Amino acid sequence: MRGPDPEEALISMARRTKTEAAATREALLDAAEAIFLERGVARTSLEQIARQAGMTRGAVYWHFRNKADLFQAMLQRVRMPFQELVEEIGDPSLAERPLEAIRQACQRGFERLELPRYRRVHAILLHHCETFAEIDPLAMQNEMADDALGALRDYFLCAAHLGQLREDTSPEIAARLMQAMLSGLFHDWLRNHERYALREHGMSLVEAQLRLLMRSSPPFR
Amino acid sequence: MRGPDPEEALISMARRTKTEAAATREALLDAAEAIFLERGVARTSLEQIARQAGMTRGAVYWHFRNKADLFQAMLQRVRMPFQELVEEIGDPSLAERPLEAIRQACQRGFERLELPRYRRVHAILLHHCETFAEIDPLAMQNEMADDALGALRDYFLCAAHLGQLREDTSPEIAARLMQAMLSGLFHDWLRNHERYALREHGMSLVEAQLRLLMRSSPPFR
DNA sequence: CAATTTACCTTCGTGGTTGTATGGAAACGC
DNA sequence: GCGTTTCCATACAACCACGAAGGTAAATTG
Numbered sequence: 001m002r003g004p005d006p007e008e009a010l011i012s013m014a015r016r017t018k019t020e021a022a023a024t025r026e027a028l029l030d031a032a033e034a035i036f037l038e039r040g041v042a043r044t045s046l047e048q049i050a051r052q053a054g055m056t057r058g059a060v061y062w063h064f065r066n067k068a069d070l071f072q073a074m075l076q077r078v079r080m081p082f083q084e085l086v087e088e089i090g091d092p093s094l095a096e097r098p099l100e101a102i103r104q105a106c107q108r109g110f111e112r113l114e115l116p117r118y119r120r121v122h123a124i125l126l127h128h129c130e131t132f133a134e135i136d137p138l139a140m141q142n143e144m145a146d147d148a149l150g151a152l153r154d155y156f157l158c159a160a161h162l163g164q165l166r167e168d169t170s171p172e173i174a175a176r177l178m179q180a181m182l183s184g185l186f187h188d189w190l191r192n193h194e195r196y197a198l199r200e201h202g203m204s205l206v207e208a209q210l211r212l213l214m215r216s217s218p219p220f221r
Numbered sequence: 222m223r224g225p226d227p228e229e230a231l232i233s234m235a236r237r238t239k240t241e242a243a244a245t246r247e248a249l250l251d252a253a254e255a256i257f258l259e260r261g262v263a264r265t266s267l268e269q270i271a272r273q274a275g276m277t278r279g280a281v282y283w284h285f286r287n288k289a290d291l292f293q294a295m296l297q298r299v300r301m302p303f304q305e306l307v308e309e310i311g312d313p314s315l316a317e318r319p320l321e322a323i324r325q326a327c328q329r330g331f332e333r334l335e336l337p338r339y340r341r342v343h344a345i346l347l348h349h350c351e352t353f354a355e356i357d358p359l360a361m362q363n364e365m366a367d368d369a370l371g372a373l374r375d376y377f378l379c380a381a382h383l384g385q386l387r388e389d390t391s392p393e394i395a396a397r398l399m400q401a402m403l404s405g406l407f408h409d410w411l412r413n414h415e416r417y418a419l420r421e422h423g424m425s426l427v428e429a430q431l432r433l434l435m436r437s438s439p440p441f442r
Numbered sequence: 443c444a445a446t447t448t449a450c451c452t453t454c455g456t457g458g459t460t461g462t463a464t465g466g467a468a469a470c471g472c
Numbered sequence: 473g474c475g476t477t478t479c480c481a482t483a484c485a486a487c488c489a490c491g492a493a494g495g496t497a498a499a500t501t502g
Binding site: 242276280283 | 449450451452453
């Protein structure tokens with residue numbers, strides 16, 4: 001059966017230039033993103049990822065220690081959406097308009113999530129991977145939720161002190177309502193992003209909720 | 222190597238009585254629930270499930286065609302939480318108090334989700350399984366979300382017609398806000414239910430949101 | 443109550459995936 | 473230009489999960 005052709009020189013792949021190597025690394029991560037999103041993390045083998053990138057498993061095991069390492073590298077190409085929201089809090093021009101700050105932070109978050117790479121990676125993290133090896137997506141989701149809740153709480157506390165919040169709703173409750181709404185919106189949209197545009201849909205919800213939470217006759221804006 | 226002892230009677234397990242068989246079936250489903258929740262669906266083998274139930278894989282393959290079949294059987298032991306909410310809409314005593322109907326439906330849903338079996342299965346469905354074989358958890362989640370949104374829309378439309386809804390918020394937006402908030406709450410709570418009790422926490426959110434959506438001076442209640 | 447079917451479970455064979463070890467060729471430092 | 477390092481392909485060994493074959497006793501039928 002085996003026709004061991006002696007002339008069949010095994011074309012062991014040559015060394016690439018540094019930029020080429022970096023490109024294959026990116027290609028591997030792109031391939032992982034695509035297949036993880038399509039078939040789920042658990043059901044995709046490293047072989048499939050390598051083939052999609054035009055490589056073999058050797059390339060994968062050169063650039064990454066294993067599947068978990070590749071997964072983490074894929075995550076590190078994006079930043080968490082609410083990390084921005086937390087960092088945004090330092091903006092001094094919005095210090096006395098916390099509700100407007102929330103609105104803008106949400107808009108930034110939506111725009112970021114609509115970038116294809118961000119959308120894909122977060123969809124994978126939320127809906128297409130189970131806890132596996134040293135990867136615990138639920139812990140990451142908890143961190144994201146806690147960060148968002150903390151930031152929103154600060155904003156709404158500020159708003160309450162400035163008299164911009166309805167008196168019958170505590171800042172804590174307002175923050176939890178907002179965080180749950182945003183969390184649900186993200187989950188729902190990431191399940192099938194073709195249904196609607198996150199920016200328009202999300203902003204209408206955010207603005208409606210903020211309008212509900214505002215004092216009936218706000219001092220300004 | 223092979224010491225084929227002719228006396229080594231293979232103790233193939235005998236046939237159980239009907240009730241015993243049903244008990245093993247339930248034990249297998251219980252075991253699946255526990256291990257799916259702990260290690261995720263993809264990373265648990267049928268061997269582990271069988272051992273946890275004190276059986277071997279043969280028992281699994283007798284009662285179920287494969288892993289997907291077992292998974293579906295596990296799902297069918299519970300009903301979707303918002304299925305109740307949808308069915309609840311027919312209650313005539315609440316026909317003219319739709320917001321109160323929503324409140325009660327949410328309370329029912331929370332209580333149901335706090336039952337250990339419901340909680341476990343939904344946690345598995347939302348956070349511990351990827352789309353696999355003919356199982357598509359995302360499609361199920363979409364159905365649940367659509368059902369809930371449809372029911373809420375009906376309620377809020379009714380509320381609007383009765384003049385119980387704030388004029389600056391359309392029934393559509395109110396329904397989407399509520400659905401997103403509930404969805405986020407479910408996801409967050411199912412990630413780690415030890416953090417807080419769903420009923421108290423959830424009801425405070427639901428009541429706060431309904432208060433926000435109510436007309437400032439409601440005709441009644 | 444005996445023969446036969448059927449339910450229930452154990453054990454074995456196979457394919458696919460992982461990790462590692464080996465090899466080889468071009469790129470880089472000097 | 474020469475040795476070293478980088479980058480990737482191939483080969484090999486171990487494992488694990490799946491599915492089916494095989495075997496026994498309860499249930500059923502007459």
